[in-house]
Amino acid sequence: xxxxxxxxxxxxxxxIQDLEKHLTFYADDMTIANLREEPxxxxxxxxxxxxxxxxxxxxxxxxxxxxxxALGNKVLDHEKVMRSPSAEPFEVVAVYTIENGKIKNVDFIx
Numbered sequence: 705x706x707x708x709x710x711x712x713x714x715x716x717x718x719x720i721q722d723l724e725k726h727l728t729f730y731a732d733d734m735t736i737a738n739l740r741e742e743p744x745x746x747x748x749x750x751x752x753x754x755x756x757x758x759x760x761x762x763x764x765x766x767x768x769x770x771x772x773x774a775l776g777n778k779v780l781d782h783e784k785v786m787r788s789p790s791a792e793p794f795e796v797v798a799v800y801t802i803e804n805g806k807i808k809n810v811d812f813i814x
Contacts, residue, residue: 707802708772711779714807719766721759727752731806739799739811762787770795777802 705713710729717726727748734751735743745751758765764787771782779800786793797813 705805706774707777707779707800708774710802710805710807711772711774711781711800712769715767715769715781721763721765723752723755723759726755729807731803731808734806734808734810736810736812739813743809764788 714726714729717723717729730748730751732748733746734748736745736751737743745754766786768784768786769781770784773780779802781798781800782795783798784793784795794814799809799811799813800807801809801811
């Protein structure tokens with residue numbers, strides 16, 4: 705699987721809120737942070753808990769991919785997040801660092 709296919713696979717699983725499939729794209733020791741900040745989440749167990757909560761709180765949550773660029777082991781996705789039809793959408797850039805076929809780090813630019 706290419707790095708772009710890994711990024712797309714996790715996004716597709718996210719959009720149908722298939723938590724188990726979504727998690728298969730992430731390394732056990734993955735981290736999430738805002739760009740150039742310390743991680744605010746570490747490990748797949750913590751990520752599972754966070755995403756289970758997100759999917760429960762926002763059952764209509766979807767991400768629209770606005771653009772993608774890949775370079776080396778990084779995939780940068782420009783995303784529009786829509787929590788619900790009535791909520792104001794917001795945009796982020798997610799920088800996925802992929803190692804050994806899994807997403808190791810996600811850094812968000814907000």
